[in-house]
Amino acid sequence: MAAEQPARRPGGRSARVRAAVHQAVIDLLGEEEWDGLSIALVAGRSGVHETTIYRRWGTLAALIGDVVTERLTRSSPVPDTGTLRGDLESYALQVAEDMAGPLGPVFIRAAMVGTRGQGEQESPRQFYLMERAVQLQAMLDRAGDRGENPPTLLELLEVVLAPLYFHVIFFDAPVGADHARGLVDRLLTLTGRT
Structure with missing residues (x-):
């Protein structure tokens, strides 16, 4: 008979360590x-x-990727409103709001930064984008399971997400709710899914 593994408590020391390290990363990136x-x-x-x-985490890149992914998952979970349009609009509005918030520059930097000087290690961008892509694909798959005809993940990224980031990076101003909804309209029109 195999020895029983000790039960892991939710929270506890591991959660406190993660929270302290995550907060330190956020604070330091602001300074x-x-x-x-x-x-x-x-x-x-x-x-x-x-x-510890x-x-x-192994590397600074993995740590930053974990921080950004956790913050986005907590503050901007991928929506499940019951309709493709509702999910896409809710997601676009969340991203626009996140970009306007105090962590917006951190999210953008994590999505853009490469691995300068880190050899073969993965970049925060890889962690952040892979995790978010999995979440968004699940949202699109749910729409397909409901009988809707969702766009591809690439179409969503190019027509909705990229412009949201572009406005913050190049115009130093996040888009408003109407603009975010307009991007969803554009996506659904371009892909013939209106």
Whole structure:
């Protein structure tokens, strides 16, 4: 008979460590240049030993990716309104709101940053985009399961998400609710799904 594994408590030390490290990353990104961020700085700010951070996340890129993914999942879960249009509009409005919020620049930077000087390690962009792509594909798959004809993930990213980011990056201003809804209208019209 196999030995029983000890039950893991929800929360506990592991949750406190993750919360402290995540908050330290967010705080430091508000104060430091992105390239100046390091595991050592995160450890100092969070009070969590460097080896614990390395053991849990492995790299700074993995840590940043985890922070961004967790924040987006918590603050902007992929919607399930029961209709394709409702899901797409709700998602577009959430993204526009996130980009206008205090963490907007962090989300944008994580989506854009590469792996300069990190060798073969994955970038925060890879973690963030892969996780979000899986979530968005599930939303589109749900629409297909309901008998709707959803756009492809690439169409969603190019017609709705890219312009939302573009406005913040190049115009330094997030789009409003009407503009976000208009992007969804454009997507559904372009893909013949109105």
